[in-house]
Amino acid sequence: MKFFETIGLAALHRLDPETAHGLSIRALNAGLAPLPGVITSPRLATTLAGLQLANPVGLAAGFDKNATATARLMQAGFGFVEVGAATPRPQPGNPKPRLFRLTEDRAAINRFGFNNEGVEAIALRLAARPAGVPVGLNLGANKDSADRAADFARVLAVAGPHVDFATVNVSSPNTEKLRDLQGKAALSALLKGVTETRDSLARRIPVFLKIAPDLSPAELEDLAEVAMTAKIDAIIATNTTLARDGLKSAHSGEMGGLSGAPLFEKSTRVLARLSQLTHGKVPLIGVGGISSAEQAYEKIRAGASAVQLYTALVYGGISLVGEVVRGLDALLARDGFAAVSEAVGTGRADWL
Numbered sequence: 001m002k003f004f005e006t007i008g009l010a011a012l013h014r015l016d017p018e019t020a021h022g023l024s025i026r027a028l029n030a031g032l033a034p035l036p037g038v039i040t041s042p043r044l045a046t047t048l049a050g051l052q053l054a055n056p057v058g059l060a061a062g063f064d065k066n067a068t069a070t071a072r073l074m075q076a077g078f079g080f081v082e083v084g085a086a087t088p089r090p091q092p093g094n095p096k097p098r099l100f101r102l103t104e105d106r107a108a109i110n111r112f113g114f115n116n117e118g119v120e121a122i123a124l125r126l127a128a129r130p131a132g133v134p135v136g137l138n139l140g141a142n143k144d145s146a147d148r149a150a151d152f153a154r155v156l157a158v159a160g161p162h163v164d165f166a167t168v169n170v171s172s173p174n175t176e177k178l179r180d181l182q183g184k185a186a187l188s189a190l191l192k193g194v195t196e197t198r199d200s201l202a203r204r205i206p207v208f209l210k211i212a213p214d215l216s217p218a219e220l221e222d223l224a225e226v227a228m229t230a231k232i233d234a235i236i237a238t239n240t241t242l243a244r245d246g247l248k249s250a251h252s253g254e255m256g257g258l259s260g261a262p263l264f265e266k267s268t269r270v271l272a273r274l275s276q277l278t279h280g281k282v283p284l285i286g287v288g289g290i291s292s293a294e295q296a297y298e299k300i301r302a303g304a305s306a307v308q309l310y311t312a313l314v315y316g317g318i319s320l321v322g323e324v325v326r327g328l329d330a331l332l333a334r335d336g337f338a339a340v341s342e343a344v345g346t347g348r349a350d351w352l
Contacts, residue, residue, distance in 0.1 A: 005033070005317040017099040017108070017314075025064070028072045033318050035075040038133065039325045043332050046340040048080070048306045049206035049233035049283050051134045051164060055079035055325045056306035056340050057296060060287050061138035061167065061210075062110075063310050066117045067125040074133040077321040082308065083122070084138035085169050088154045090118035091142055098256070101314065102249035106291065107260030108311050109251060110240070114140040114172065119155045126162040136165035138210070139194075140172070149181065149190040153197040160201045168194055171212040171239035173257045182212065184222040191230040206233030211274075213238035213267045213288065220270065224277035234283040236308070237274050238267040260311035264289025268302050272351035275303025280345065291316060293327025300328075300340065301347030 008027070012020040027033060040054035047053065058080040059073055067083045074081055093115025100109045116122065122137070129135060137159050141151035156166050168191065170181040181190055191209070198207050209232045211223060227235055240257025247262060267288025275284055283306075286299030291312035299307045312320055337343045 002317075002319055005319055008032075009315070009317055013101065013103070016097065017101050018096065021099065025069050028069050028318070035072065035318070036077045036322045037075050039077045039322060040079075041329050043337070043339060044079075044325065044329050046079075046306070048285070049165065049208070051080065051206065053079040053134065053306065055328070056300070057321065057325050057328065058082060058285070058306060058308040060308035060310040061085055061169070062112075063313070065115065067122045067129075067137075070125065070129045070135055074130065074135065076318055077325055078133060079306070079325075080134040080136065080164075082136045082138055082167060083126070084116065084167075085114050085140035085172070086116055086119040086122045086137055086155050086159060087114050087140045087142045088119055088145070088151050088158075089142050090121070091115060100251035100254050100256075102247060102251055102258075102260065104248045105252070105260065105262055106312075106315055107247070107249070107258060107262050108314060109254045109256045109258050111254070111256030113143060116140070119158045123159040123162055126159060129162075134164035136167060136208070137163045138167045138169050140169055149186070149193060152190060153193040156194060156197045157200075160198065160205060161203065163205060165206045165208060165233070166194075166198070167208040167210050167236060169210045169239070171210050173212070173240060173242050182215065182219065182223060184226055187223065187226050188230065191226065191232065195230060208232065208234045208236050208285065210236040210239055211270075213241045213263065213270050214243065215270070217273075220273060221277060224274060227282055228278060232282060234285055234305070235274060235278070236285040236287055237271045238263075238288050241266060259288070261289050261291060264295060268299060269351050271299060271304055272302040272348045275345055275348055276352065290324070291320070293324045293331055296324050296328050297331045297343070298347065300343050301345070302351045303345045303348050305341070305344055
């Protein structure tokens with residue numbers, strides 16, 4: 001981390017977390033943070049569900065909810081960027097405060113509740129973004145919707161022409177009963193509607209599914225079966241957790257989804273099991289607790305074709321992206337891998 005970035009983060013951490021996040025977006029757009037641009041090498045370049053990635057390290061959804069900083073984030077060193085979540089209609093989300101730093105645990109708890117400006121506004125921004133690094137949109141449902149399953153298809157119909165991939169997010173814990181859509185019958189019907197909408201677009205884009213880390217073994221088996229039957233292009237494992245094991249920070253009892261360092265082990269075990277259940281037929285994206293090149297490498301060796309991070313940026317700053325990407329390249333070289341794909345799943349047994 002650079003000296004001025006360290007000072008900037010220290011100042012932001014003296015503010016309310018949601019206010020600090022808004023300021024970080026403004027600082028990014030103002031060019032106050034130097035960005036490295038695309039980082040790649042023959043070893044790092046890879047393919048994910050047909051997408052050509054300069055490297056396998058992506059930004060998870062939630063950082064750029066309204067696609068207001070997408071162009072800058074495309075220059076931050078990521079191999080791909082996910083924005084959103086977007087819902088059909090704008091919604092304010094849950095009452096504040098709804099974001100909490102757990103500094104001692106290098107974690108965060110949020111209960112935002114899909115606050116966003118609505119898909120129409122977000123799609124306009126995505127249509128104006130530059131070409132280059134693949135950008136995807138996390139699809140959400142309105143809290144007061146009479147048909148939440150239909151909401152996902154509605155968002156995709158509007159924004160689909162302007163993104164490179166879309167993620168079905170039925171795993172946020174902050175919209176009441178949303179996770180019920182992960183059940184076998186409900187998820188099958190939802191994905192059918194989404195994939196039919198995707199197939200009606202002029203340009204076919206891959207559709208990903210983001211799952212929770214709190215599924216039972218039987219639920220995970222059902223989900224893997226549904227994903228393969230529906231021909232989902234990739235699974236993102238995982239979203240935030242409702243568990244609170246071993247936390248030390250003052251805000252550890254807050255309601256919402258926990259992200260960051262405490263999630264690493266749990267999410268990686270789910271990832272490895274999902275890799276086993278899908279028999280390598282569905283690419284996996286590992287998310288949860290990544291704050292170093294070593295942890296990104298562990299996710300890949302557990303079965304991920306690519307990874308995403310977000311919460312670690314709260315503590316490590318935007319320069320962390322370049323550190324993780326370059327460190328991952330060095331680890332692959334150390335172990336004799338000529339490509340990311342060669343390393344995928346080579347350490348899965350360690351997590352089962």
